[in-house]
Amino acid sequence: MRKFISAALAAAMVFSLSACGGNSAGNDTAQATEGQTTEAQAEGTEGAEAEESKAAEGVMPAIAKEDLKIGVVHITDPAEGSGYTYTHDLGIQGMQKTLGLDDSQIIRKNNISDTDATAIETAIRDCIEEGCNVIFATSWGYMDTCEALAEEYPEVIFSHGTGYKSNGVNFNNYFGRIYQARYLTGIAAGMKTETNKIGYVAAMGKQNSEVTGGCNAFAMGVASVNPDAQVYVKVTNSWFDPEGEKQAADALIAEGCDVIGQHCDTPNPQLAAEAAGVFGVGYNSDMSKDAPKAVLTSTMWDWSVYYTQAVQSIIDGAWTGENYFGGMKEGLVTIAPLSDLCAEGTAEKIEEAKEKMASGEWDVFDGVIECNDGTTVGEEGKSMPDSDITGNMNWYYKNVVEK
Known part of the structure; x- marks a missing residue:
């Protein structure tokens, strides 16, 4: 049933990198054709409002904080201490501290080349097998693998750093200005x-x-x-x-x-x-x-801004699948x-x-x-x-x- 719901929601949504497109589910019902009764119109309007409310609450079920397990896939090793992976890992650490997650709830896969499709898939599948219900894939070249695995695992949330693809349900992308x-x-x-x-x-x-x-x-x-x-x-x-x-x-x-x-x-x-x-x-x-x-x-970058917001929304059951594009203001x-x-x-x-x-x-x-x-x-x-x-x-x- 969960797979059916995810697929249906994905089909109902079209998202661009700049924003989440409006959910049109229920609109056909709300727009009564000539000859339909007032009662049918009312039912259609209620259906549209219900869908809008559902979208506002999130398209994925909430995950209790203690049940969270987060996989992070890095192109290099955070221990190098200066570059892209280092700052992403600082963001993960900041999120973990703010939300009070245990070290055992963070699974890192380091030095995963983003040009090696087999290595990428293996790393992500390993995370899932270790119980991760959220995957942060931090490099551009992980995008296509995330797209494919998001379809295979509709109960797992895949959040991809940079890139442009998403499905508006359990696969989004995040970057910034x-x-x-x-x-x-x-x-x-x-x-x-x-x-x-x-x-x-x-x-x-x-x-x-x-x-x-x-x-x-x-x-x-x-x-x-x-x-x-x-x-x-x-x-x-x-x-x-x-x-x-x-x-x-x-x-x-x-x-x-x-x-x-x-x-x-x-x-x-x-x-x-x-x-x-x-x-x-x-x-x-x-x-x-x-x-x-x-x-x-x-x-x-201060990636903790996004990671904290994203994980909190998952805990709250408010994950919408929208793409994220923050800047200096945020x-x-x-x-x-x-x-x-x-x-x-x-x-x-x-x-x-x-x-x-x-x-x-x-x-x-x-x-x-x-x-x-x-x-x-x-x-x-x-x-x-x-x-x-x-x-x-x-x-x-x-x-x-x-x-």
């Missing part, structure tokens, strides 16, 4: 550079909207304070490639870049910057702990404290931009935006939809140079 924080760190980079060449080590190329959106926001932050500066992008084609990330940073420094930004996992680009006597902007955690003589600031994204290495006036410029975002009067991808191929995107007076930011951003801002 990291571009807001990247714009602010771009200001720090733009004010610091003396060569007007800023490097950016990117895990993926222009075909990946997640990486491209962050790069564009960073480049737009640079341009807002230094219209003469250019952002040179070098792609590693891997979410986790310690040696490749170092090599990319070294190549950018050799090109004359005196500030190095990054969308990749390790602090190696910042270490390369420090070794070369130039500066950098870290990612995921505060990388000044790794390269204190180079890091101006870092673009940072505290999901932020920047590290500015170091003394920053140029004079950086803090004031960043605060000015932050206040505009917080007020709602402006956001990074508002209005008409110029691309580096001479075309434009966006519309005057309008904000770019979340679905375009996360799924259709396959262009670079006008000051970006592909290397």
Whole structure:
């Protein structure tokens, strides 16, 4: 019966990354055709209201806190202490502490390559066999496996970090407006550079909207304070490639870049910057702990914001299957404290931009935006939809140079 209900609800819902679509169940009944009785109309309206109420209460049954077992699948090991996996694990720890879960209720599967479909499936099935009723899969490449296993195990909740797929019932995705924080760190980079060449080590190329959106926001932050500066992008084609990330940073420094930004996992680009006597902007955690003589600031996540909200909703029976896309307003994204290495006036410029975002009067991808191929995107007076930011951003801002 549970499988039947889940399938029926999945068929009744269509969700996009930006929001949960309305549940239309009961609408046909509520819209009485000519000749139907008033009683039939009333019954239809009641049916629609019942469905809306059910959706508000959640599409999955509540799980008592003591019965929860949570699986977390990581692309690397949190013990590496700085990058993407480390910050996700900090978020899990924060959620666990806030909600009072026991260590035995968290099952971690580390070093699961997101390009190895067999390893991904094995890790997730292992979690389920160990009793996990909630799975957090933290890397982009886990998406298709989550989609397939969510259908096979309708009683298990699969929450996938990044990506774009979901079924609106037991499989959603979560990410955030990291571009807001990247714009602010771009200001720090733009004010610091003396060569007007800023490097950016990117895990993926222009075909990946997640990486491209962050790069564009960073480049737009640079341009807002230094219209003469250019952002040179070098792609590693891997979410986790310690040696490749170092090599990319070294190549950018050799090109004359005196500030190095990054969308990749390790602090190696910042270490390369420090070794070369130039500066950098870290990612995921505060990388000044790794390269204190180079890091101006870092673009940072606080994943505990999402994990706490998601798990609490499961305990409360309020899990709706909606996708999640938080930002600075929710505290999901932020920047590290500015170091003394920053140029004079950086803090004031960043605060000015932050206040505009917080007020709602402006956001990074508002209005008409110029691309580096001479075309434009966006519309005057309008904000770019979340679905375009996360799924259709396959262009670079006008000051970006592909290397």
